[in-house]
Amino acid sequence: MNDSTSIVAAPRALESEKSRSQNRAAVRRATNEPVGVQIVLIALALAFLGLFLLVPLAVVFAEAFRKGWEVYRASITSPEALAAIKLTLLVAAITLPLNTLFGVAAAWAIAKFRFKGKSVLITLIDLPFAVSPVIAGLIFVLLFGRQGVLGEWLMARDWKIIFAVPGIVLATAFVTFPFVARELIAFMEAQGTEEEEAAMVLGASGWQAFWRVTIPNIKWGLLYGIILCNARAMGEFGAVSVVTGHVARTNTVPLQVELLYGEYQFAAAFAVASILTLVGIVTLVIKRIVEVRAHSQLKAGSG
Amino acid sequence: MFRSAFPSTLFSLSLAGSALLSGCATQPADNSASAAKASGTPLKLLNVSYDPTREFYSDYNKAFAAHYGAKTGQSVAVETSHGGSGKQARSIIDGNEADVVTLALAYDIDSIADQKLLDSNWQSKLPQNSSPYTSTIVFLVRQGNPKQIKDWSDLVKPGVQVITPNPKSSGGARWNYLAAWGYALSQPGGNEAKAKDFVTRLYKNVPVLDSGARGSTTTFVERGVGDVLLAWENEALLAARELGQGKFEIVTPPQSILAEPPVAVVDTVAKKRGTETLAKAYLDYLYTPQGQELAAKHGYRPRDAKITAKYAAQFPKVKLWTLQSRFGDWKSAQKTHFANGGVFDQIYTPGQ
Numbered sequence: 001m002n003d004s005t006s007i008v009a010a011p012r013a014l015e016s017e018k019s020r021s022q023n024r025a026a027v028r029r030a031t032n033e034p035v036g037v038q039i040v041l042i043a044l045a046l047a048f049l050g051l052f053l054l055v056p057l058a059v060v061f062a063e064a065f066r067k068g069w070e071v072y073r074a075s076i077t078s079p080e081a082l083a084a085i086k087l088t089l090l091v092a093a094i095t096l097p098l099n100t101l102f103g104v105a106a107a108w109a110i111a112k113f114r115f116k117g118k119s120v121l122i123t124l125i126d127l128p129f130a131v132s133p134v135i136a137g138l139i140f141v142l143l144f145g146r147q148g149v150l151g152e153w154l155m156a157r158d159w160k161i162i163f164a165v166p167g168i169v170l171a172t173a174f175v176t177f178p179f180v181a182r183e184l185i186a187f188m189e190a191q192g193t194e195e196e197e198a199a200m201v202l203g204a205s206g207w208q209a210f211w212r213v214t215i216p217n218i219k220w221g222l223l224y225g226i227i228l229c230n231a232r233a234m235g236e237f238g239a240v241s242v243v244t245g246h247v248a249r250t251n252t253v254p255l256q257v258e259l260l261y262g263e264y265q266f267a268a269a270f271a272v273a274s275i276l277t278l279v280g281i282v283t284l285v286i287k288r289i290v291e292v293r294a295h296s297q298l299k300a301g302s303g
Numbered sequence: 304m305f306r307s308a309f310p311s312t313l314f315s316l317s318l319a320g321s322a323l324l325s326g327c328a329t330q331p332a333d334n335s336a337s338a339a340k341a342s343g344t345p346l347k348l349l350n351v352s353y354d355p356t357r358e359f360y361s362d363y364n365k366a367f368a369a370h371y372g373a374k375t376g377q378s379v380a381v382e383t384s385h386g387g388s389g390k391q392a393r394s395i396i397d398g399n400e401a402d403v404v405t406l407a408l409a410y411d412i413d414s415i416a417d418q419k420l421l422d423s424n425w426q427s428k429l430p431q432n433s434s435p436y437t438s439t440i441v442f443l444v445r446q447g448n449p450k451q452i453k454d455w456s457d458l459v460k461p462g463v464q465v466i467t468p469n470p471k472s473s474g475g476a477r478w479n480y481l482a483a484w485g486y487a488l489s490q491p492g493g494n495e496a497k498a499k500d501f502v503t504r505l506y507k508n509v510p511v512l513d514s515g516a517r518g519s520t521t522t523f524v525e526r527g528v529g530d531v532l533l534a535w536e537n538e539a540l541l542a543a544r545e546l547g548q549g550k551f552e553i554v555t556p557p558q559s560i561l562a563e564p565p566v567a568v569v570d571t572v573a574k575k576r577g578t579e580t581l582a583k584a585y586l587d588y589l590y591t592p593q594g595q596e597l598a599a600k601h602g603y604r605p606r607d608a609k610i611t612a613k614y615a616a617q618f619p620k621v622k623l624w625t626l627q628s629r630f631g632d633w634k635s636a637q638k639t640h641f642a643n644g645g646v647f648d649q650i651y652t653p654g655q
Contacts, residue, residue, distance in 0.1 A: 247383070262385070264521075
């Protein structure tokens with residue numbers, strides 16, 4: 001949506017600026033294209049948007065309800081679907097606090113302090129973004145698999161990591177690792193260190209400055225990072241697909257969608273997919289609200 | 304600066320949520336066999352299988368659980384995992400703890416045996432090469448058979464699009480490939496070079512290589528790609544029956560390969576988990592009339608003569624030949640055709 005509205009809005013903004021500085025009669029449009037061309041371009045943008053975003057969204061729900069509400073209800077309340085939902089929530093519940101804790105600590109260190117190896121740390125944080133999720137999954141197979149580096153040691157103790165819940169959690173945590181940190185680093189760097197310095201000068205300890213100055217200042221940015229992290233944690237497919245055993249016990253919601261699709265249960269697959277889609281839509285709405293708050297907080301902080 | 308109670312409420316909510324969830328998480332306890340017996344909870348069994356057996360084993364697991372429960376008083380919960388046969392074997396090698404494997408072809412179980420997870424003579428432990436049911440490779444075409452596909456030779460005609468999965472990852476695809484190769488070998492004047500040429504031309508007609516049999520069926524049936532799907536007979540029966548009555552036809556060629564999908568207990572895992580007796584009983588039940596009938600219902604050719612006679616209408620007569628008769632054994636077929644740098648790698652060039 002943003003892109004298309006800004007295309008339309010830009011000429012108007014320029015126009016109003018010009019009309020202020022120039023004689024009204026001399027106003028020229030910011031673009032020279034005839035109205036026809038503009039309409040065609042806007043129509044193209046909207047058609048593209050509709051085709052690639054709205055139609056697929058509608059299809060998910062249309063397919064989900066194709067066999068009626070009863071089938072839909074039965075599909076999302078089947079033991080397998082419930083197990084998948086439970087596991088997905090569990091994975092998010094473990095992953096989010098860990099990555100939040102790490103994200104805040106890393107962002108705080110990076111944005112507020114100078115130290116050796118800082119650029120290395122920043123690069124490392126980005127690693128999961130750069131690596132394909134499939135590789136992320138395979139890393140854990142190579143580490144914890146039966147033939148892996150730690151495989152025999154784990155087997156001897158009967159500790160199951162891959163093809164079990166811990167593997168799913170690890171893979172998800174790896175993939176969603178950078179979200180909170182990345183968001184906060186930019187946020188904290190924009191805010192600078194003046195407020196903390198002022199607090200220190202007034203006698204606050206480092207710990208006090210962190211809790212009473214830094215944390216309140218970043219809360220919206222933090223929330224924004226957590227929301228993105230959560231969306232990815234619940235939606236991750238590639239990495240968990242490598243470490244799952246393809247049974248109900250180790251299926252998250254995205255894996256369950258694929259499984260059902262493979263079993264020719266298309267209505268059920270799309271019913272479960274609609275849950276993920278709803279999570280996505282809710283995420284976007286909350287994200288939008290938080291974004292506005294974060295922006296105003298950033299402005300208030302720096303202004 | 305703008306402040307509100309909103310974020311803190313949200314945080315406490317999410318904290319409460321995660322506390323609740325971690326509470327739930329501790330409930331599904333680890334089920335070691337002895338603990339399960341003591342507490343009377345169901346004994347768990349994991350069957351790692353290949354792609355098109357989903358519907359069959361879903362029914363079979365219920366039947367077996369009822370049978371075993373009635374016989375021993377022990378309740379059983381069988382989990383079944385499905386995927387490309389090669390991929391599934393790989394997951395067991397990587398540590399997926401399957402009590403039993405029911406895969407598409409013997410080579411995949413051999414490669415698990417190579418890792419000392421079960422005896423190398425596993426195939427002699429159960430009757431009939433440890434294959435309680437068989438299948439073959441047939442053609443699924445669109446209603447009315449618009450391209451007039453009747454025999455293997457029709458697959459290489461220009462303009463015919465053939466759908467088959469990737470033989471590197473799919474067991475069914477390897478049977479497809481070998482069936483085509485074997486057909487070419489058996490033609491008058493047939494030899495290795497002619498067979499290679501035939502299969503090369505066949506794969507030139509393949510627009511999509513999915514990783515498993517199920518993916519290929521979906522491509523053909525749901526996405527409407529291709530003129531003919533090379534499929535397991537059971538998969539073709541399922542597609543023709545359940546996915547679109549009146550939309551597809553099964554063409555059984557005059558000759559095809561006898562596909563023997565084998566089953567085995569993964570000894571080391573079953574021993575460790577204390578499921579040896581259960582796992583053996585699970586596989587033995589496949590050979591009983593009840594097991595055979597279920598297999599036949601789901602489109603697998605049963606071994607039992609009585610059941611075969613009962614389902615004769617479902618399985619047209621076809622000249623079936625074994626892999627051993629034209630390729631020696633799976634190990635050499637695998638090495639020649641599907642290993643890295645093997646014949647398949649030489650003939651299949653993506654995007655051509």
